[in-house]
Amino acid sequence: MCAKAYESSGGPDAGAAIVAVGGYGRGELAPYSDLDVVLVSDEGVDVGEVAGEVWYPLWDSGSRLDHSVRTMTEMVAAADADLKVALGLLDVRHLAGDPALTLRLRTTMLAHWRRGSRDRLPALRDLVRTRHELAGELAHLSVPDVKEAEGGLRDATVLKALVATWLVDVPHVELERSRGALLDVRDALQEAAGRGTDRIAPELWTDVAHRLELADARAAQVHVRELGRRIAHLSHLTWRRVDAVLAEPARIRGPRRPRMERIAPGVALSADEIVLDARARPADDPLLLLRAAAEAAERDVVLAPATAARLARDSAPLPTPWPAEARRLLVRLLASGRGLRSVWETLEETGALPAILPEWQRIRLLPHASAIHRFTVDRHVVETCVEASALIRHVTRPDVLMVAALLHDIGKGGLTEHSVAGEPIAREIAERMGFDPAAVDLVARLVRWHLLLAETATTRDPDDPATVELVVSRLESVEALDLLLALTEADARATAPKAWSSWRAGLVRDLARRVGVALHTGSTLPPIATEDVVVPPVVRAGGLSIVVDPAVDGSRVRVVAPDRVGLLADLAAMFALARIPVRAARAWAQEQYAVSVWEVGEPGLDAAVLRQRYDGVVDGRPDAARRLRPAGGAGLEPAVVVRPEASDQATVLEVRADDRPGAVYLVCAALARLDVAVRSAHVDTVGPQAVDVFYLQEASAGVLSDVRATEAAHAVRAALSEPAGS
Template identity: 70%
Template sequence: MTAPERSARTATADELCRAAYDDCHGPEVGVALVAVGGYGRGELAPHSDLDVVLVHDADVDPGGVAEKVWYPLWDSGSRLDHSVRSLPQMVAAAEEDLKVALGLLDVRHLAGDPNLTLRLRATMLAAWRREARERLPALRELVQRRHDVVGELAHVSVPDIKEAEGGLRDATVLKALEATWLVDVSGPELERSRQALLDFRDLVHAQARRPTDRVAPEMWDALAADLGLADAAAAQRHVREIGRRVTHLSRLTWRRVGSVLARPSSVRDARRPALEPIARGVALSRGEVVLDAHARPDRDPVLLLRAAAAAAERDVVLAPATAARLARESAPLPVPWPGEARDALVSLLASGDGLLPVWETLEETGALAGFLPEWERIRLLPHASPIHRFTVDRHVVETCVEASRLIRAVARPDVLLVAALLHDIGKGDLTEHSVAGEPIARAIAGRMGFDDHAVDLVALLVRWHLLLSETATSRDPDDPATVDAVLSKVPTAEALAQLLALTEADGRAASAKAWSSWRAALVTRLATQALARTGEGEAPVDADRAVPVPDVVRRGGTWVGVEPDEGGARVTVMAPDRVGLLADAAAVLALQRVPVRSARAWAQEDGAAVVGVSVWEVAEPDLDPAVLRERLAAVSEGRLDATGRLARPAPSRLEPVVAVRHGESRRATVLEVRMDDRPGVVHLVCAALADHDISVRSAHVSTVGPQAVDVFYLQEQGAGRLSDERAAEAAHAVRGALLGTVAEQGA
């Protein structure tokens, strides 16, 4: 569907409205029927409402027209959003409500007195321009609140074509900003993007057969066919690219608005604004980085990076026209890059929050391809993991922003920043992205002119950038064998420090869930253990050992403590040690439907007694320790059949996988369990092991999509690792318990 089709729909609706007004003998003077909002702009989608207002002069009574004019429109089956207001009421409503004011900027005459419509439109535009400086901050806040709630069109999994950042609502706001006469907006570029989104919304309405702006996942294949594109992925890329372009224009325009509002209204810009030199060939003008009169892009291959770094460091706009000119005219960078180019790139990446808008300008103007053509591999590429907030390319930029806050923790900040830039460059390849990315990163770092040691370090970081997070959350970070596994891949203190910083930056950029306090603690603990082994650090103090024992436990009772944590809580359970204590504690949490992230357990001597201690990191912050303690007593005493209640989860599509991981630990036998993610798995495993007098020293719980990957460190009571026969017995018992659950579901 195209603009001519929208024009035809609008013309049909206009004729319907005119006929309705004429049929009820509407006055020719002092009363007018007008279209506002999207209808006023002539942008009706197949199922759009007709937004109409019957407006009249304050001294004119519209009479029966106000009641009769709507009936023919309703009878026609049109969706109608209507009101009746006097001209002063329209002005007052616009003054009170920004949304009304925006809608009235697009007033269009339908029927009645055209002079009244002209006066209304002129009044609205004059008021908008006169009051713009006072109203724009509130409009900016309104826009930001919407973005916070709906998300960004380029990234959200179920995009809203109208309300998302970069959607049609933002395009309308940009036209309103241009109407203030305070700032310029790239008119042709905005209009092309806006029309493309309108075309797409028409297709969405046609597919859904109802008024909707949200694109459900199952719609993409059909929409791809309508667009003449290869598949759903191509359709998503098409729409997200348009959304990103509108987002870029929106952010750029709002920064310009901020610059204008920061200047006193009495100050008028000179016809030829002053240029403030800030770097060789680069100047600052009206809050934007431009080229000075002496700049020679054809003779200065570093000029683009120098201008970008200057803009990002000052957190100001890199003028798109400047970036586009540099993309066309700049001399190519020699290979390897000169030191100045490399330094400028590092400065750009280290600029923190100033990086994103400048990087977006480099992308949208095509300038980025001049020095990093490999970026196209990941541009607008969606992440396979739902834990990520952004597409791969945006995630990489966010990782650089986070890494810029950690550069004081490493000896080579330049290596950290370039590794952050390249850590996901292998995504989109059929092989594992860290494996695919290593040679690409090595080639890029070499082209940039880094020394051999730095190139090796960048390649190493890209190859193993997931090592710490994956190992820390799936293996015991205190086990020497776990530390050995890390050091076999990242053997030096320098590389470990870099990897720890990159892991944190990567996690923070992905989402709060990807770098929660419990995950950060596990990763930091593992890295610290490894650093201590290299002789460059101290082993962490084992805070989980020798915890104070409450009197109630000394008297043979049970104690449960809850300590709120970021996004969850730490639950500590203590009781006289016995086989099955961990299974009972897991049952209580499962019965409460509390997601478990990780668990550690150990036996602690307290005088002549032995106390069993378990610490659980959970994702539920609001837990009552008294309730947990009462439930634990009920489970332990047999008053509550936890195993019976937890052995009936939802049907499982795949059989569980239970495997003994030989050589993963020096002190315990490692048992790995993979099955559908569901409450009660930890309990079922621990209960099966307790039935065979096998102790669980620690459990490490993680989720990969819909699958739980749980790792248990097992020991004999009062001894160490299990024999091969006992390990096989443990695996058989656990598999049987979990298979029994699956079998029961199918019965």
């Protein structure tokens, strides 16, 4: 039609052409799309009279026309002035006139886009973010917009523009398959609506399903939301790669060879992506997928999709029950905060998630029955984990909190009330994960009663003793109450901003306070550690004894030495400086000697090498205080609490902080500087959090005064918080 109109107008054969741009240029017209065309000419070629002769026949045909007339120079200037114009001109297609001019135009626009891409991509990213904020996510909207929403056709077009920069790539087959399927959805939608629209109203789902030859409206919703999620995943991944490229200086010449840094067994970091290192053996290491995912999430970097897909295909299955290290890795992944979102998305899109949680399919892409929810059930669960990760300082069992957050809605989708249906499923999963019976009961109890505090606080009289008795009968312990309070807040925050208003939060916390008073039965902290050991002759002579025994996934190190203030700090530095992870430790005094047993995550340790490292720490080689200072950042603040009710023999200090090399050293060194003796210690790592209990006395023996206890707590908190260089 355009060619015939141009020919009839008497347009020149050289120096002028009609080109299609945007969706028309890509050949993606929907039934009610506009025709975006430009009459372009070389400088000095007059096409003023031709334009009118061309447009009138097109208008008379009933076509919806979006047209313009520009010279080549004006085309470049328009692209420079408007990002949307620049994107549209990347898809120039010849319609009529001089094909050589069209070819020059296309080549010029692509070259211009590539040359200026580093400067223009930040603005493009802002444009995309603004659109996402306004339009929402295709996978979660009740009335999804297949073009403008995140994961829609507009994002697919932007991805093609990012590939055109030559800075990054995207899986072409997957993108084109998803884009083509979403174009089919738009065609079916507009045919069903009888007008040009990109929004699928609820009453149109059945007709759209019929036109797409899908079973029913529910199947059509799943199909569309899955396409949106897949394109959104490709978009997130590609933009992360764009950020990594833009953070580097432009390369003048030569191939790009990213450096690989081994960061965990079988796992490496390369160009801000987690990949497998050359020594990885997926068939021999069932924990490799969890390890790679946890590292990616904690570092907030990309889990390379090819890596996840390979691990899903080639990894040995996790044994049943899971080993303790598998649980630790899962909890690290779940408690990683915002880094969880993209990694979980990659696990889903690559088919790796069933290897970790096959029950996830029950809730995948499942819409919520309540309109207050802003996400589908599966995404809501991920958001609940993200919210719960910020609350782990409030509980002693962050592993139970995070797994309960993951499973709290696992019973949805059936006819039975979801908390009732979810309890036995959660119990089975927790048992498979290898939790001890008490922890399994806690997880199941939290899933069963995860609505209890919110519903009771907003529907019952808090002053009625029966209200408190009801909650007490369901929870039975302070530990369960603390966990449920954290889960309730995380669940509400993940639902919608209004679901955790100050009014609702106040009601829930007031109820929890009343229940806590009724449940409180004294300290739940571990007792002072003690165990009679045979003191080796070398220790009686004033020396130090280190014995290493193999343990599951690591080693057990027993140290006996003459007791002194600062000994525990030096031993902790010995491990931390060698980057040997301490999973648990117990320390106690036996007569004038100090005994400590360390469970560490490094197999095959040599006692002689450890002794050399210890001697170096004592001699100040290297400077442990300088090397092990906190790195700083936006992590959770440590929780340091004096528990006066826990012991009559010592002052008890409870510390909850990030599990990182040097945390135990920082605590013990701070206490040593105050000349405070650690008479007993219980150091434990639960997921990403260290939960440590120290029984303190003055060096001359005796409980610390209130002033000294406060001073000790302040010093420990400062040591764990103050970043290096401050």
